[in-house]
Amino acid sequence: MNRAGLLVLGAMLCNVLGWTQNGNIAAKLGYPQTIVYNGKIVTMDDNSFTSAVGAIVQAMAVRDGKILATGSTAEIRALAGPQTKQIDLKGRTVLPSFALTHEHPTDWVFIEPRAFRHVLPNDDVIISRWMPNLPPKEQLARLEGVVKEAVAKAKPGQWIRVIFNWGPDYEWAAEMQDLFSKSITKAYLDQLAPNNPMTVKDGFIGSIANKAAVEVFRTVHPDLDFYTTGRRGAQPSEERIRRVEQSGNLSRPVDPDAMLKGKLPILADLLKAEMELWVRHGITAFGSGPYSAFNLQAFNLLDQQGRMPARFVWAYQGPAWDLETLRVMAGALGQGSDYLWLGGAFSGSGSGCMTIPEKPGWREEQGRGGEEGEGGRGGGGGENCTFAPGTVSREINERIIESGMRLAGVHTGGDKDIDYFMDSIEAGAKKAGMTLEQIRAKRNAFDHSSGAPRPEQIPRVKNLGMMVSQINTILWETHRGASVTAKQYGIEYTNWVVPRKSVTEAGIMNTMEIDRPLPHKIFFFITKGMNRYNDRDKQVYGPGERTDRITQLKALTRWSGYYFMREDRMGTLEPGKYADFIVLDRDFLTVPEADIPKIEVLMTMVGGKMIHLGADLAREIGMTPAGASTWTEPVPDGWIEKRW
Numbered sequence: 001m002n003r004a005g006l007l008v009l010g011a012m013l014c015n016v017l018g019w020t021q022n023g024n025i026a027a028k029l030g031y032p033q034t035i036v037y038n039g040k041i042v043t044m045d046d047n048s049f050t051s052a053v054g055a056i057v058q059a060m061a062v063r064d065g066k067i068l069a070t071g072s073t074a075e076i077r078a079l080a081g082p083q084t085k086q087i088d089l090k091g092r093t094v095l096p097s098f099a100l101t102h103e104h105p106t107d108w109v110f111i112e113p114r115a116f117r118h119v120l121p122n123d124d125v126i127i128s129r130w131m132p133n134l135p136p137k138e139q140l141a142r143l144e145g146v147v148k149e150a151v152a153k154a155k156p157g158q159w160i161r162v163i164f165n166w167g168p169d170y171e172w173a174a175e176m177q178d179l180f181s182k183s184i185t186k187a188y189l190d191q192l193a194p195n196n197p198m199t200v201k202d203g204f205i206g207s208i209a210n211k212a213a214v215e216v217f218r219t220v221h222p223d224l225d226f227y228t229t230g231r232r233g234a235q236p237s238e239e240r241i242r243r244v245e246q247s248g249n250l251s252r253p254v255d256p257d258a259m260l261k262g263k264l265p266i267l268a269d270l271l272k273a274e275m276e277l278w279v280r281h282g283i284t285a286f287g288s289g290p291y292s293a294f295n296l297q298a299f300n301l302l303d304q305q306g307r308m309p310a311r312f313v314w315a316y317q318g319p320a321w322d323l324e325t326l327r328v329m330a331g332a333l334g335q336g337s338d339y340l341w342l343g344g345a346f347s348g349s350g351s352g353c354m355t356i357p358e359k360p361g362w363r364e365e366q367g368r369g370g371e372e373g374e375g376g377r378g379g380g381g382g383e384n385c386t387f388a389p390g391t392v393s394r395e396i397n398e399r400i401i402e403s404g405m406r407l408a409g410v411h412t413g414g415d416k417d418i419d420y421f422m423d424s425i426e427a428g429a430k431k432a433g434m435t436l437e438q439i440r441a442k443r444n445a446f447d448h449s450s451g452a453p454r455p456e457q458i459p460r461v462k463n464l465g466m467m468v469s470q471i472n473t474i475l476w477e478t479h480r481g482a483s484v485t486a487k488q489y490g491i492e493y494t495n496w497v498v499p500r501k502s503v504t505e506a507g508i509m510n511t512m513e514i515d516r517p518l519p520h521k522i523f524f525f526i527t528k529g530m531n532r533y534n535d536r537d538k539q540v541y542g543p544g545e546r547t548d549r550i551t552q553l554k555a556l557t558r559w560s561g562y563y564f565m566r567e568d569r570m571g572t573l574e575p576g577k578y579a580d581f582i583v584l585d586r587d588f589l590t591v592p593e594a595d596i597p598k599i600e601v602l603m604t605m606v607g608g609k610m611i612h613l614g615a616d617l618a619r620e621i622g623m624t625p626a627g628a629s630t631w632t633e634p635v636p637d638g639w640i641e642k643r644w
């Protein structure tokens with residue numbers, strides 16, 4: 001709060017006290033529950049696209065989940081009541097906590113073991129086995145033994161799941177994906193586990209289910225085609241259903257919908273724990289499609305119980321895509337609670353199709369076709385664009401816009417599909433008779449930004465008032481992203497991969513995503529966005545798109561509030577906003593760039609609640625440690641986070 005606001009507030013309190021002669025009224029009006037002081041509190045209240053952070057204050061008061069006031073230590077401490085917990089920050093840096101606008105805790109909980117083991121520490125409910133960090137061939141060689149042991153232990157009908165390991169630096173990702181697709185078949189899994197339902201995960205979101213698992217899934221979703229094939233909109237197809245049945249590829253919903261059938265409270269506990277894990281690293285809001293109605297129900301259950309440890313902004317993914325249904329959904333846009341609200345809708349994922357030609361021989365060398373979604377590996381090419389005229393996804397996009405709904409949460413890849421994506425926005429808006437101002441007010445967005453916008457697209461993105469969610473992760477990976485773009489199209493095009501500097505300079509708000517189960521790498525990924533140096537390729541990709549740390553920070557805080565359409569309530573540390581903030585062990589603004597990855601989040605408050613508090617700071621301030629850093633369940637071998 002600025003000084004004037006603080007004075008007004010002070011005057012109000014004095015008036016009330018003087019008038020009633022009763023200090024209890026002030027308590028009823030509400031003393032702050034928490035005050036943090038003697039800090040370097042970076043409010044991020046700067047409204048520009050420059051590298052200004054706005055006001056830096058010493059102290060902040062929190063009441064009823066929101067920021068009551070900010071100011072000097074003396075001003076804010078004067079607001080304390082008898083019950084107010086006052087925390088001396090001893091000069092430490094405080095930032096608004098981070099929001100990732102394309103992030104799937106609903107998937108990550110079924111990959112990384114930490115949260116899963118915290119909720120289900122033994123094999124009573126589900127038999128879960130994580131492969132050690134070994135070369136993919138060795139992991140595959142172990143599968144039979146691992147499943148044999150699990151089957152021997154399993155009760156009748158009990159689910160078994162095995163998760164392959166990509167390695168702490170994803171060193172096995174490419175080889176694992178390749179080997180998995182060649183070796184793991186439904187028939188093979190039926191042989192290994194003929195009676196118990198079982199899924200085997202490729203180390204990421206892909207998994208193959210055996211026959212027994214498909215049967216359970218079918219009792220929940222008789223139409224196997226929904227969600228599993230990425231249909232989301234077209235009519236069910238017998239051909240696709242048969243393919244799903246034969247392949248056992250049930251995609252994301254198999255875990256929440258079939259494995260946890262009838263166990264919604266357990267699913268809720270799992271999602272809560274997964275979010276707590278991310279909160280421990282400073283991330284307190286996620287945007288994503290839920291990928292399963294049961295995930296959404298589990299979030300809702302947590303919210304009803306007042307147990308959401310973070311905020312989840314969901315995107316509608318069907319099943320119904322007719323105009324009238326979408327108009328109803330548009331009427332709920334932005335609605336929900338403080339912890340769970342509707343942020344948009346999307347159907348198909350943008351493909352990797354680009355306007356530039358692939359290098360000769362690339363496709364033959366790869367021996368594979370294009371691939372869509374999740375970071376845009378590239379590929380696709382030619383006319384195989386998801387949003388090309390005449391495609392189902394294009395029609396749905398237009399209908400989303402025409403209905404008054406917002407396009408957000410969509411995975412995209414290449415720039416050519418982004419041309420089509422913007423065409424669909426303009427076409428849908430035209431049908432609805434929307435003005436340019438009305439289009440802009442929707443803040444339609446595309447995610448990943450893995451091959452777009454290309455430089456000449458940027459003015460159009462800006463003109464349509466769009467937002468761009470960007471995935472720094474692919475400046476680090478080598479199986480996807482800039483590393484692949486360099487080989488596929490030429491290194492000169494790697495400035496199209498996450499072009500954060502260009503969009504920022506154009507005045508386009510851009511946001512951040514990890515889009516992988518790697519929350520502990522968040523500060524590392526900030527530096528990847530800054531230096532764009534790929535450590536394994538020993539190569540800088542798109543040096544012209546390097547930014548300073550403040551631009552990265554604005555993407556993580558202030559601009560994500562706009563993406564979530566709650567900039568009045570989140571993204572900065574200002575009075576009236578959610579008390580979502582992190583306390584760091586070193587100063588993000590001044591620490592050498594090489595040390596940014598080492599930054600530790602000592603404490604995270606979400607809505608004024610202590611969701612993460614590390615042991616050292618807890619001891620110092622006389623409080624009990626809280627959250628994921630207190631978990632004691634053993635982490636399976638080979639899944640220890642890589643530290644710096």
Ligand SMILES: [Zn+2]
Pocket residue numbers: 102103104374375411515
């Ligand atoms: Zn994603």
